[in-house]
Amino acid sequence: MKILKQNEGDAWFMFRNGDNSMFSAIYSEYSRKLYQYGLKFTRNRILIEDSIQDLFFELLKNRKTIGPTDNILRYLLKSFRNKLLRRLKQEQRYDLKNESEEYAFEVLYSFEHELILHEEADFNLKVLRKSMLCLTPRQKEAIYLKYTNGLKYEEVSEIMEMNLESCRNLICRAIKALREAVEGMRHKI
């Protein structure tokens, strides 16, 4: 699968020109990433699987007409997100209690995982967790895309459909809040 890493533009081009092995390679390289991204929005695995199926089905069907890209992951994340959020919205129509436009984005952070494992975790981690809990879903999502998927600001803002400046602000504010918590920890010692 390393072929993909070398030149994504070429891999995409070959796929669009009918190379089925490239399609399988793209699927096996990215389907797990999409699935894990989806799990942050919803626990409903059926919705996630259906969106993945939809996305790749359409890719195959429209391979002649889709445009070029030099960043397959960004392309896939963006259209997967659109499909999944649309489905989630359809779902919520029937749920009268939930009328907000806001979506959920829940991440279990690895240090929290340790907190759960060792109940008497140290004070510092608890402080850190407290400030993480204050992050909004959009902040968590932007951070997830930047730090876990290694994307640039431009890519994050395109996937989340917001302008570059607000995307940058979103992430900067999250970092600032966390930094203040971390510095607070230092002064306590």
Added chain:
Amino acid sequence: MNTEKYTSCTTDEFALDKAFSDWVLSPGRETDEFWAEFLQKHPEKKSQIKDAAIIVKAFQPVEEEVPSDRLEEILGEILRDTHSGRRRLVYSVLKVAAVSIAVLGISGLLILRNSHRDPDLFTHVSDEKSEQGRVVLSDGSTYTFDTEQTTIKQTDAGKILINQDTVEVAANPMKSNPDALNQIIIPYGLRSEVTLSDGTHIWLNSGSKLSYPAEFTGKTREVYLSGEAFFDVESDTEKAFHVITRDIRIAVLGTRFNVTSYEEDAGIQTVLLTGKVNIRKNTILARNEEILPGERVVLNRESGAFVRDRPDLQYVTSWVYGYLIFEKEPTPTVFKKLERYYNQPIITEEGLSQITFSGKLDLKENLNEVLEIIAFASSLTITLDNGHYFVKQ
């Protein structure tokens, strides 16, 4: 890289810098050297770098497991939909399915936890990534094999022979615990013939798991099964032999019978050849059901009902002898069996269940040859595309 760029960086700027976070999350020799050099030149930056690293690390999520098998199934669906030119509306179908799952969940509460000592006794073998067969001893030590047909013998002296003389494993007597179970895991594509310490003979079909104690010390001889197996139980009127599956328990004295309990199948089948067998569901109020020789009892997982019939016995046990016989079997069932046996995905078009197949398939032939025979006999079209077999009318 240029160290000057970082001399006036704040904690936030470090945390936001891609090169910095890449180094924190996946350090390498070159980047380690770069940042060590930077810190040597600018020791005043140490606490900022430390804080920034804490922040970057704090953002690391715990990712849930996504089974590779599931992803492959989805790919299969996509290829099938593409082949047929239309996308099936999975979600609307699954909404109905979700209701029946909820009902099952409630009845599931009644299940007696008679086997809570090990939760993975009935986990599905196809969830395993390994293509090798394995023997996992009660102390955790694992022995693998990849022979298509493997013989495994548990001697009464606590030794295990795998393929006669290839491996000989002596169980550790210091750690021996009479309740501890050994496990034999046979992935799709492989089969095994097992002899237990009491002389009972078991043929394990592809995609099956058998858990059993090295020695039968209790009042009954208990083994756990997921998948398909043919049992030839050594008679012992003092100690009944129990086969426990996720949904039912089969109690026998000494007899020959076949059990099919695959996770993905709708029913659990028990077919008795000789002797006498009682089966009961793993629920509190379950009654014993008696099976007579030549009878087949199928428990429907969804309705919880038992259905009886008398199949031709040679069809049921033919897999033990390396071939499959079918008599007017719906073709999807035929392909499902071949898929397990050869560990090769076969994607069938919908609506093939009206087409049946009768005949004998020699499983020593390779899958291509076997599929050609079926295609010829049932006038189906079978194509190989990208490592996937597609079947259509």
